[in-house]
Amino acid sequence: MTKEKATNITWHAGTVTAEERAAIKGHRGAVLWFTGLSASGKSTIACAVEQVLNQRGCHTYVLDGDNIRHGLNKNLGFSPEDREENIRRIGEVAHLFADAGLIVMVAFISPYAKDRQRARELNPPGKFVEIYCNAPLATCETRDQKGLYKKARAGLLKEFTGIDAPYEPPANAELTVDTGRMTVLECVNGIVAYLKKNGIIPRRTRPALESSSLALRSSQSAERSTGRRPRNRPIPGPARAHAGIIPRRRQSKPRS
Numbered sequence: 001m002t003k004e005k006a007t008n009i010t011w012h013a014g015t016v017t018a019e020e021r022a023a024i025k026g027h028r029g030a031v032l033w034f035t036g037l038s039a040s041g042k043s044t045i046a047c048a049v050e051q052v053l054n055q056r057g058c059h060t061y062v063l064d065g066d067n068i069r070h071g072l073n074k075n076l077g078f079s080p081e082d083r084e085e086n087i088r089r090i091g092e093v094a095h096l097f098a099d100a101g102l103i104v105m106v107a108f109i110s111p112y113a114k115d116r117q118r119a120r121e122l123n124p125p126g127k128f129v130e131i132y133c134n135a136p137l138a139t140c141e142t143r144d145q146k147g148l149y150k151k152a153r154a155g156l157l158k159e160f161t162g163i164d165a166p167y168e169p170p171a172n173a174e175l176t177v178d179t180g181r182m183t184v185l186e187c188v189n190g191i192v193a194y195l196k197k198n199g200i201i202p203r204r205t206r207p208a209l210e211s212s213s214l215a216l217r218s219s220q221s222a223e224r225s226t227g228r229r230p231r232n233r234p235i236p237g238p239a240r241a242h243a244g245i246i247p248r249r250r251q252s253k254p255r256s
């Protein structure tokens, strides 16, 4: 459990509410928390969901376990204590993103139920959506792109979830996606349908998501190579309003 070190600190309340921040985006702020074994598909599905939401004009961000361990959490390992701190920090960060009005996707193994519960409790009801990426261990081992299971089986990697460290599956996740059997597109469609049904994103009339209309990019190839958004992708919806930080002038209202 993290010890509080600072004393004499007082919460300073702002004057703009989370709802007011989210209102200008046309959707609600929310945390979509993807949990599951390594190689169960958390990052793949989270990035694919982000792509669909972005195309619908939603303001999104993906917090990916491996990526965050390159920076914010680079001082943490895989002991039970470090895993708890890993999730505590990212739970707080995710909450801030959602409070800012974004839909934030968290793709972390997050093996312990109590750590996920703590992350959930930071958010108002309905704003934390736990998504269990459920694939059998054997399937995950066959998808082991990074060769981590092989190393763990050979005893070269200690405290690896599913091998010599536990994974506690969620008992009451809002959604379970059967990533062992379903396609990526089926999983994404299920999640987007949930977000619509629960009022997190609007039920906007858009072409149905079909494999032909949704060309899911593989692993954000363009962003990986340049570190930037591809130039030819339009910035959708309200984000345009302050693309140059803030506009010089308010857009004049049409005269009635």
Ligand code: ADP
Pocket (backbone or CB within 6 Å): 036, 037, 038, 039, 040, 041, 042, 043, 044, 045, 107, 133, 143, 145, 178, 179, 180, 181, 182, 183, 184, 187
């Ligand atoms: P994780 O983030 O859970 O470690 P990744 O998304 O990095 O997992 O890797 C999952 C691998 O499984 C990818 O190579 C992905 O293409 C593959 N895969 C196959 N079917 C699915 C599916 N239905 N959902 C997610 N990933 C899938």
